[in-house]
Amino acid sequence: MTRHILKRVLSAIPLLVGIxxxxxxxxxxxxxxxxxxxxxxxxxxxxEEQVHVWLVSHDYQYPLFYNANASGLGAITQTLWWHxxxxxxxxxxxxSDNGSDIDTDIKTRMWPSLALAIPLLLIGVITNIVFSMFxxxxxxxxxxxxxxxxxxxxxxxxxxxxxxxxxYLVARTWLWLPxxxxxxxxxxxxxxxxxxxxxxxxxxxxxxxxxxxxxLEEVHQDYVRxxxxxxxxxxxxxxxxxxxxxxxxxxxxxxxxIPSLFLGSLxxxxxFGIPGLGNYMLEAIQQQDYAIVRSMVFLGSxxxxxxxxxxxxxxxIVDPRVRLGS
Amino acid sequence: MIKILPTDALxxxxxxxxxxxxxxxxxxxxxxxxxxxxxxxxxxxxxSLTFSIFWLIALLDSIHWIHLSTPNGMVSLLDVIxxxxxxxxxxxxxxxxxxVTFMPVMQHLPNGTWSSIQVPLLIDKGLAPxxxxxxxxxxxxxxxSTILLAWVIGYVSxxxxxxxxxxxxxxxxxxxxxxxxxxxxTSLCFCMMLxxxxxxxxxxxxxxxxxxxNDILVQVIKSIRTxxxxxxxxxxxxMPIALILGALAGLLxxxxxxxxxxxxxxxxxxxxxxxxxxxxxxxxxxxxNHPLGAATPMARADLRLLAxxxxxxxxxxxxxxxxxxxxxxxxxxxxxxxxxxxxxxxTWGILSRHIMPNLLPILLMSLVLDFSGLVLAEAVLxxxxxxxxxxxxxxxxxxxxxxxxxxxxxxxxxxxxxxxxVMLLLVFAVNMLADSVQQALNPRAxx
Numbered sequence: 001m002t003r004h005i006l007k008r009v010l011s012a013i014p015l016l017v018g019i020x021x022x023x024x025x026x027x028x029x030x031x032x033x034x035x036x037x038x039x040x041x042x043x044x045x046x047x048e049e050q051v052h053v054w055l056v057s058h059d060y061q062y063p064l065f066y067n068a069n070a071s072g073l074g075a076i077t078q079t080l081w082w083h084x085x086x087x088x089x090x091x092x093x094x095x096s097d098n099g100s101d102i103d104t105d106i107k108t109r110m111w112p113s114l115a116l117a118i119p120l121l122l123i124g125v126i127t128n129i130v131f132s133m134f135x136x137x138x139x140x141x142x143x144x145x146x147x148x149x150x151x152x153x154x155x156x157x158x159x160x161x162x163x164x165x166x167x168y169l170v171a172r173t174w175l176w177l178p179x180x181x182x183x184x185x186x187x188x189x190x191x192x193x194x195x196x197x198x199x200x201x202x203x204x205x206x207x208x209x210x211x212x213x214x215x216l217e218e219v220h221q222d223y224v225r226x227x228x229x230x231x232x233x234x235x236x237x238x239x240x241x242x243x244x245x246x247x248x249x250x251x252x253x254x255x256x257x258i259p260s261l262f263l264g265s266l267x268x269x270x271x272f273g274i275p276g277l278g279n280y281m282l283e284a285i286q287q288q289d290y291a292i293v294r295s296m297v298f299l300g301s302x303x304x305x306x307x308x309x310x311x312x313x314x315x316x317i318v319d320p321r322v323r324l325g326s
Numbered sequence: 327m328i329k330i331l332p333t334d335a336l337x338x339x340x341x342x343x344x345x346x347x348x349x350x351x352x353x354x355x356x357x358x359x360x361x362x363x364x365x366x367x368x369x370x371x372x373x374s375l376t377f378s379i380f381w382l383i384a385l386l387d388s389i390h391w392i393h394l395s396t397p398n399g400m401v402s403l404l405d406v407i408x409x410x411x412x413x414x415x416x417x418x419x420x421x422x423x424x425x426v427t428f429m430p431v432m433q434h435l436p437n438g439t440w441s442s443i444q445v446p447l448l449i450d451k452g453l454a455p456x457x458x459x460x461x462x463x464x465x466x467x468x469x470x471s472t473i474l475l476a477w478v479i480g481y482v483s484x485x486x487x488x489x490x491x492x493x494x495x496x497x498x499x500x501x502x503x504x505x506x507x508x509x510x511x512t513s514l515c516f517c518m519m520l521x522x523x524x525x526x527x528x529x530x531x532x533x534x535x536x537x538x539x540n541d542i543l544v545q546v547i548k549s550i551r552t553x554x555x556x557x558x559x560x561x562x563x564x565m566p567i568a569l570i571l572g573a574l575a576g577l578l579x580x581x582x583x584x585x586x587x588x589x590x591x592x593x594x595x596x597x598x599x600x601x602x603x604x605x606x607x608x609x610x611x612x613x614x615n616h617p618l619g620a621a622t623p624m625a626r627a628d629l630r631l632l633a634x635x636x637x638x639x640x641x642x643x644x645x646x647x648x649x650x651x652x653x654x655x656x657x658x659x660x661x662x663x664x665x666x667x668x669x670x671x672x673t674w675g676i677l678s679r680h681i682m683p684n685l686l687p688i689l690l691m692s693l694v695l696d697f698s699g700l701v702l703a704e705a706v707l708x709x710x711x712x713x714x715x716x717x718x719x720x721x722x723x724x725x726x727x728x729x730x731x732x733x734x735x736x737x738x739x740x741x742x743x744x745x746x747x748v749m750l751l752l753v754f755a756v757n758m759l760a761d762s763v764q765q766a767l768n769p770r771a772x773x
Contacts, residue, residue: 018592156753300597
């Protein structure tokens with residue numbers, strides 16, 4: 001078991017190196033730091049001096065991989081690669097282009113993101129499973145077919161519509177909940193409730209269909225027929241036999257995204273003014289803040305890879321064939 | 327003089343190649359299954375008819391010629407057709423089917439005072455509305471279409487030697503294997519929409535107008551091209567990369583497989599929206615420092631649309647590549663591949679003769695399955711600020727504008743509602759089509 005986990009963790013290293021390289025090339029090879037400086041300073045009539053001052057103040061004044069002007073080890077350490085890409089491995093993200101510390105920003109902003117993402121995930125999964133179970137009772141009948149068409153309809157609507165209509169009805173017309181904003185602590189539910197409802201509603205179409213197809217694969221198994229033959233009702237069969245057995249694929253689907261919950265939701269947070277990491281990213285994109293976007297690309301990938309490793313470990317714990325085989 | 331934008335060329339090329347491939351491979355078993363599905367399943371027929379109409383609109387909007395008196399410097403065939411709807415520009419917002427402006431306007435009264443009143447709209451020259459007459463016209467048009475369609479479909483579907491009365495009752499009950507009722511209702515709905523636009527479009531703004539008085543209906547129809555191009559051209563980028571890399575990795579194995587596997591796992595580990603945002607940002611800064619010479623705003627917007635397609639394609643081929651590689655690994659073990667190897671057929675021969683044709687169903691499936699996601703993604707990306715150019719008419723830009731409109735009092739609800747309806751119709755049709763294609767190609771998939 002330890003061997004298996006170790007192997008999985010080690011196999012993530014080349015991935016991280018690759019991602020680091022991609023971010024470095026995407027951000028500094030497509031455009032030179034001088035080009036970024038010019039775009040940021042905005043003025044067409046800027047002097048070389050101003051560009052240089054901007055570069056030095058943001059630690060961008062080095063060449064990409066090899067510094068021919070420096071001597072000894074400096075040829076390697078005085079490069080963008082050493083200053084900008086290597087610190088990512090120890091989660092040191094440095095300064096953003098407008099001067100704030102990205103590390104502190106991430107630490108303070110991940111809590112609002114989690115406050116929204118965790119209830120959204122839990123309530124969403126439960127709602128979707130209940131809906132799919134309901135459709136499954138009537139499988140291949142009229143209710144199932146109509147339900148399926150409604151699911152396709154629901155997933156054909158852009159998430160932006162759910163947000164805008166939800167905000168308009170619940171917050172502006174009926175005045176039940178605030179339109180946007182956030183406070184820390186226990187009162188946060190006030191501001192999180194509407195985005196959670198909207199998020200769950202937006203995910204019902206895809207989620208219900210996904211869980212229904214997972215559960216449907218189990219419904220045709222032999223043990224289900226046996227349970228039915230022994231006189232269990234359809235409802236009992238579904239809850240006691242089918243659901244526990246389908247839990248493995250369901251859980252693996254959830255474990256993958258757990259680490260990514262920190263990142264929050266880009267559009268939900270921005271529409272509801274929740275100061276989480278999703279909002280942070282959106283602001284960075286709109287202000288063309290390279291340092292923040294680069295950090296978030298790396299962080300997001302790391303969290304996804306952690307999710308994959310966790311999934312593998314979960315599989316190995318639940319299913320002995322995985323760790324004993326190979 | 328005809329002016330061909332890059333996306334025009336790609337879209338027309340894709341249309342022609344689809345027609346050509348559809349005819350050339352009409353005996354291919356997987357295409358046959360899709361044809362059968364569309365032929366016999368009412369929902370699949372509805373979806374493919376609806377999708378074809380959207381396609382036609384996008385195609386009409388992809389034929390441009392230079393016309394210097396217009397603000398864009400060029401017009402498309404669709405612009406000419408929509409001319410009667412778009413030529414009257416109001417002063418500001420007006421609600422659907424409204425007779426007066428939405429916002430009160432300060433007006434100088436004859437007695438010398440100022441007063442804020444809702445002035446009549448320009449579209450019907452301030453004439454009194456004649457709802458009864460318009461409705462009669464509409465009813466007459468729809469009535470004629472109903473009878474004409476019923477006659478044509480009834481005639482075409484009539485089996486040889488079957489009496490009209492028996493045939494009619496069979497049609498109504500849906501006794502024939504072909505979904506004639508679905509065909510009839512779908513075409514009738516489109517006739518009704520067409521008559522609504524023809525009759526009412528001349529007197530009122532059916533979906534209202536926006537802040538600067540432009541007709542919303544025209545904008546929504548113009549947005550269809552952007553959505554279709556994003557859905558199709560992105561696949562044009564995705565497919566060759568995924569097909570070549572996936573098939574090579576699966577067939578050759580060894581270090582080639584390792585390298586390709588490494589590339590796509592690394593790429594797919596980066597969250598999609600972040601990778602797209604980062605790429606678009608890089609491109610924006612590149613364009614800031616390397617301006618595109620004397621290009622018109624329209625050409626620049628079109629180039630940005632093309633760039634977005636390419637970026638979306640380059641960042642989203644990994645999923646398809648994974649599936650294609652797995653399928654090739656399965657195919658590689660087949661006996662007929664071994665037989666051709668023994669006969670001395672080279673790697674390229676095996677790829678083109680045995681592997682590629684067998685990967686066709688997966689390619690087709692991914693084409694339809696990814697389409698709706700791309701249309702929806704455009705709206706989100708444009709909202710985030712890394713989508714299409716603000717000048718390009720698109721669903722994303724309309725929704726982005728509606729964000730302010732929904733927040734003001736009194737609320738301006740119609741741009742969002744109009745976008746919602748047309749977008750829902752398009753994405754729903756594509757999703758239903760995707761479902762049918764999936765079931766046709768993979769009958770064992772749970773559904």
